Amino acid sequence: MERGNTEGPDTGSQLANGPTLAATKARSAELFGVLRSPQTGDAARATARDELVHLHLPLVEHCARRFRNRGEPPEDLVQVGTIGLIKSIDRFDEERGVEFSTYATPTIIGEIKRYFRDKGWAIRVPRRLQELRLQITSSTAELTQSLGRSPTPSELAERVGCSVEEIIEGLESGNAYATLSLDAGDSSEDGAASMLEALGSDDESFENIEIRESLKPLLDQLDPREKKILLLRFFKNMTQSQIAAEIGVSQMHVSRLLTRTLEHLRTSLADHG
Template sequence: MRQPVGPAEVRYSSRAEAPAAGALDADHADAAGGASAVGSESDSDVLDAADLDPFDPPEQRTGIDRATSRALLDLLARLDPDDPERAEARNRLTTLHLPLAEHLARRFAGRGEPYEDLVQVATIGLIKAIDRYDPGRGAEFSTYATPTILGEIKRWFRDKGWAIRVPRRLQELRLSISSATTDLLQQLGRSPTIAELAQATRTTEEEVLEALETAAAYSTVSLDSPEPGENAPSTIDTIGHDDEALEGVENRETLARLLAGLPERERRIIVLRFFRGMTQSQIAGEVGISQMHVSRLLSRTLIQLREGMFR
């Protein structure tokens, strides 16, 4: 993934471009070291309590200047969307809160994706949070931004995880069905029916079935992975390839059918020319027509056969 993070932003390729105040403290660095353990969480997991702890907000753990952040957010809310100062304030807020995006991206570092790509996606979520934040509601920005950033990262993983491109509404409905199935299983003491799942998710039975069918597209298998069993070949070794000899058989069978459908004279000219190797003059003497007539018939018949072969 190498797309810009926004129309007015630049991509930050390293921590060096963020403010000095953005360095993580020792406790945060230790916590980030365990990110691989978080990598196994499901897309439907709730936020970590630490991310929303009012006594230990992310600003303190990431060294963000809260006073500067509040001033810029207030300024952003007052400025007109077309005001050049607004774009500058937006960029400064993105830079200021980049450590928060990096902190949240690090939680997903054990899932096989480059860390800088995770930071890029987290930064997109950060920018969305900046654009949507309303200082008048009284919530701390980090408290508002954290679920927005995590949601952006999780949606990105969900999109990348599907072997076949499945509409996002079906992806999210499938997750809702999974959650509803667990709840109904506990309530009913049995597996829920399609109708019960549709009622729980406020959708139709057809939509539930469609979402359940997409489960087969949710994962991919490496072609280099071995088949089950000892000393088994890899998957790619069991995949067939084009057989030129078989293709030749198919072409001959098709040609034989087309030749059988030709008028007697045209079929005889083709046989004499290509199976007996006779010249057009020899064919003219054999058939009893002029060489020019043989040439015209031969050309027309070959066009007819070629069209039949590729039809």
């Protein structure tokens, strides 16, 4: 497969087990000649089109890998990208002097992104930005073929009829196709903690601060024996029988003292509240 100047990685490496890059390029040109020839019959044209799809399928797989780990099976993304490949084959004009892979890549990627848009966005994006992204994808394919290179944001803005800032906003909206889970951590063994672990949480004890602060002066007003009973019961978790043995009174008497003391505290809290 021919290599365009916008693809990044050498797409020829994808054909390591198949034809050489030169052979693929030559075969592609031959098939496009058959496809565009007015003397070609319908059956031969369909065969040439199918072979072009098969010949350039590694480019689709290369584009689909850019969207891995977004929750969709790779096979589905390849199928969707193949739709973009077929559209590119049908629209491609070899006389413009642009390599087919350079022309087809934006269309394939645009088709995959449209699939994510139609399936649902991870973050709700305004319809205006969704439609702008479609315009950017279409204009990118057209300008790439006419210019022989990837268009600049200013060239896209002129073609779409908006500002450069809006073009950048439309491109960046693609980040909303997928989000990272708060509990997703680094996959490395010594990776950083997840974002969820770095977030604060409500301390349940905060709810009791006001009550504790209100009780302090009330507790100071109790006599020593009442304070000791409360301490043993609620801070040392002793039973009424254990408390009775500790202070030398009956369990019944401990029960009455606890009831009276707690009722006094409740009434005092209500009065102060």
